Amino acid sequence: MDIAYPFRIDQRGRVASATENEHILQMIEQLLFTSPGERVNRPDFGSNLQQLIFSPNSAELAVATEFIVKGALEQWLGDVIAVEGVVISTVESTLQVKVQYVVLRTQQRQIGEFSR
Template sequence: MDIAFPFRIDARGRTADRDHPDHVRDMIEQLLFTTPGERVNRPDFGCGLLDLVFEPDSVELAAALQVSAEGALHRWLGDVIAVDSLQVTAQESTLRIELRYLLLATGQVRTDVIEGSVAR
């Protein structure tokens, strides 16, 4: 078991935990939603998703987000997951990120979808 994110205390009064696949999903979300420069001791951690969310949606935005997210996932989580595919689409005011990856510790293949609204 791994520590749950966000950190909290469970009903037993202990540190809440998550199973490994859910913990990895939490790490992916942390990485995608952390702005570089936000972490004091790791100023290059993150991918800048939040900076791009407020840009007008376009094909260029989706491409920039895809390159940024792929690079960050390989750099920061490359020892935990192997990215099989990453698709970023921008439709109207929604960014949709579909990530298919292999959990290296278990060999399990997962697909996660993360969506967020984009300013027009």
């Protein structure tokens, strides 16, 4: 078991835990929605995805952002998952990200959906 994100205390008064699949989803979410420069000891950690919310929609921007996000996932989580695809869409003020990946340890194919 891994420590759950966000950090919290569970109903038993212990540090909340997460299963392996939950933990991987939580790591992906942290990477997606952290902007480079937010982490003190890892200034290049993050994907800069939050900036997309305020950018004008275009097919070129979506493709470029998907490429950047896939690269960040491979860089920071490449020892845990193999990214098969990233789809990013914006609907009004909501940013939606769909990540298809394979958990390397178990070879299970997973899909994570995130929104802000």
